[in-house]
Amino acid sequence: GNSVTQMEGPVTLSEEAFLTINCTYTATGYPSLFWYVQYPGEGLQLLLKATKADDKGSNKGFEATYRKETTSFHLEKGSVQVSDSAVYFCALSDRHAGGTSYGKLTFGQGTILTVHP
Amino acid sequence: DAGVTQSPTHLIKTRGQQVTLRCSPKSGHDTVSWYQQALGQGPQFIFQYYEEEERQRGNFPDRFSGHQFPNYSSELNVNALLLGDSALYLCASSFGQGTSGANVLTFGAGSRLTVL
Numbered sequence: 001g002n003s004v005t006q007m008e009g010p011v012t013l014s015e016e017a018f019l020t021i022n023c024t025y026t027a028t029g030y031p032s033l034f035w036y037v038q039y040p041g042e043g044l045q046l047l048l049k050a051t052k053a054d055d056k057g058s059n060k061g062f063e064a065t066y067r068k069e070t071t072s073f074h075l076e077k078g079s080v081q082v083s084d085s086a087v088y089f090c091a092l093s094d095r096h097a098g099g100t101s102y103g104k105l106t107f108g109q110g111t112i113l114t115v116h117p
Numbered sequence: 118d119a120g121v122t123q124s125p126t127h128l129i130k131t132r133g134q135q136v137t138l139r140c141s142p143k144s145g146h147d148t149v150s151w152y153q154q155a156l157g158q159g160p161q162f163i164f165q166y167y168e169e170e171e172r173q174r175g176n177f178p179d180r181f182s183g184h185q186f187p188n189y190s191s192e193l194n195v196n197a198l199l200l201g202d203s204a205l206y207l208c209a210s211s212f213g214q215g216t217s218g219a220n221v222l223t224f225g226a227g228s229r230l231t232v233l
Binding site: 106 | 120121148150152157158159160161162165172173175207209211214220221222223224225226227
């Protein structure tokens, strides 16, 4: 079955530091890949996505590239801010032959990020 | 434009009781999915409703059931509660079954269930 593995957390950084959160996956078919972010007391929000190999998703300074050869989708940001402190989830969704999708996501366990001033 | 709204926000039940959680999807969305998020874990897919029918189901027992109404809102019911059912229950809505849009989920803030 499908699975997503994220790097162990929590991650603690100083403001303006470089961020990498590793994510690898196992899936059949042609998965789409996602990063979601969860701020305290809020629901998950889609941060970025990539739907095929070599696609780069980007949003709010965050980037991730869909690497089929290494089955990875690592999240990066060049300079983190205190406001980036949250829990980050990597996820995948099966995309069946013909491109159909049905919105069933498999999530990793989440990585807690804390950014200090 | 309201996003996904869930109720209640918090609730406490005892073992063996039954609970109903409610979800109103984002305006324009027609598909509702439910996820269970245990403390310190990622969300796990429970099931999905589209056109008032259960379309997909994760590895959850029959004690977990649901319903979707004609206005696309949804309920999650859990019978015979166990201590292990304590979790944050997330509702997510989407639009466009069978298209890439089906994967773009909008989540509610969740209902936190504590079973004593």
